[in-house]
Amino acid sequence: MAKRFETKLIHSVKKNNLPIRSKVTPIYQTSAFTFENLEDLEGYFQGEGNYLYSRTGNPNPDELGQMVAAIEGAPAGIATSSGLSAILAGILSVAKSGDHVVAADDVYGGSFHLLYEELTQLGIETTFVSFADLEQVEKAIQSNTKLLYTESITNPFLRVENLSEVVELAKRKGLVTVVDNTFATPYHCNPYGIGVELVVHSATKYIGGHSDVTAGVVVGREDLVAKARAKVTNLGANVSPFEAWLTTRGLKTLAVRMRVQSENARKLADALSNNPNIARVYYPFEEETTGFGAMVSVELAKTLDVSQFFKSLGWVKLVPTLAGVETTVSHPLKTSHRALPPEAQKALGITNELVRISVGIEHYEDIISVFEQAIENSLR
Numbered sequence: 001m002a003k004r005f006e007t008k009l010i011h012s013v014k015k016n017n018l019p020i021r022s023k024v025t026p027i028y029q030t031s032a033f034t035f036e037n038l039e040d041l042e043g044y045f046q047g048e049g050n051y052l053y054s055r056t057g058n059p060n061p062d063e064l065g066q067m068v069a070a071i072e073g074a075p076a077g078i079a080t081s082s083g084l085s086a087i088l089a090g091i092l093s094v095a096k097s098g099d100h101v102v103a104a105d106d107v108y109g110g111s112f113h114l115l116y117e118e119l120t121q122l123g124i125e126t127t128f129v130s131f132a133d134l135e136q137v138e139k140a141i142q143s144n145t146k147l148l149y150t151e152s153i154t155n156p157f158l159r160v161e162n163l164s165e166v167v168e169l170a171k172r173k174g175l176v177t178v179v180d181n182t183f184a185t186p187y188h189c190n191p192y193g194i195g196v197e198l199v200v201h202s203a204t205k206y207i208g209g210h211s212d213v214t215a216g217v218v219v220g221r222e223d224l225v226a227k228a229r230a231k232v233t234n235l236g237a238n239v240s241p242f243e244a245w246l247t248t249r250g251l252k253t254l255a256v257r258m259r260v261q262s263e264n265a266r267k268l269a270d271a272l273s274n275n276p277n278i279a280r281v282y283y284p285f286e287e288e289t290t291g292f293g294a295m296v297s298v299e300l301a302k303t304l305d306v307s308q309f310f311k312s313l314g315w316v317k318l319v320p321t322l323a324g325v326e327t328t329v330s331h332p333l334k335t336s337h338r339a340l341p342p343e344a345q346k347a348l349g350i351t352n353e354l355v356r357i358s359v360g361i362e363h364y365e366d367i368i369s370v371f372e373q374a375i376e377n378s379l380r
């Protein structure tokens with residue numbers, strides 16, 4: 001029977017499902033997948049077919065999860081809608097109402113809020129302690145503690161966590177370790193290889209690398225990742241096929257970006273260390289072999305006008321994020337750590353003079369001269 005106009009609009013061309021061997025994975029921008037018949041559908045539930053509905057699984061998010069698992073050397077991985085939902089899914093795969101978490105007191109502000117406000121309301125309590133002192137961590141462990149939570153490199157002071165000691169303590173106490181590896185990236189640090197059971201990432205940062213997606217990843221022990229996958233599905237924390245595709249596209253250049261960005265960061269940190277108008281440089285200089293990341297924090301000396309400094313940075317923009325290919329700066333006191341009480345800001349050392357720099361892939365001499373010029377132009 002000849003189709004009418006409206007039907008032709010929808011059904012005139014057979015759906016393109018051909019094995020046409022595109023060089024890169026296509027974007028499966030579809031909310032669901034079709035079945036030939038009821039037997040086929042039943043086959044999916046028996047584990048034969050791959051996909052049903054994109055919230056429960058889609059090739060692009062799966063590819064992202066598998067890529068990060070592969071480079072972290074972990075058996076399983078899943079992609080999520082954001083770094084925070086990756087952290088949420090990771091924690092909920094281990095802890096439930098009535099359980100307790102011991103977390104580092106210098107974790108990312110959003111993670112602090114998730115643990116302190118949201119998870120507390122759901123009955124999961126967290127004690128925050130300094131992980132620089134593992135005796136304090138051990139003292140904070142209770143009979144209902146299920147996991148230790150920290151970051152491989154912290155923000156904004158770039159403290160490098162001693163992961164093997166954290167893992168040793170966790171194993172001795174029968175706890176799971178969950179580590180946010182966003183700042184270090186799998187290029188510099190491999191927590192799973194050290195014995196961390198779950199590694200989480202804000203793929204919004206270096207994994208995506210181009211400041212154009214919000215996404216997250218959880219990788220690690222197979223049974224825990226399976227639980228995290230159920231949380232992502234049931235809480236609706238899945239990432240869209242397009243964003244997952246963009247993220248895998250960015251991830252392919254992680255090594256070349258990180259190599260250049262870390263080398264640039266090291267050179268900038270060296271140059272600023274020798275500048276009398278910089279009171280202090282925070283950078284993990286001691287990590288000689290691979291370098292340790294592309295973030296540098298500095299405390300401006302009192303010889304500089306802070307507001308004038310931010311106005312004098314030329315093409316280096318003030319942005320409350322990090323990890324893009326462009327060099328950018330942020331002001332932790334007024335952004336990431338704004339919500340902390342003044343005493344907590346003071347205790348952590350978050351002052352008005354503190355500037356966090358995310359170093360990009362521009363030529364290092366140009367990066368250094370922008371900062372030197374800004375210092376020159378903001379002398380009191």
Ligand SMILES: *Cc1c(COP(=O)(O)O)cnc(C)c1O
Binds near residue numbers: 082182201
């Ligand atoms: C940005 C960030 C997060 C949160 O990630 P989103 O993608 O913004 O949800 C978590 N941890 C660290 C270390 C981050 O920098």
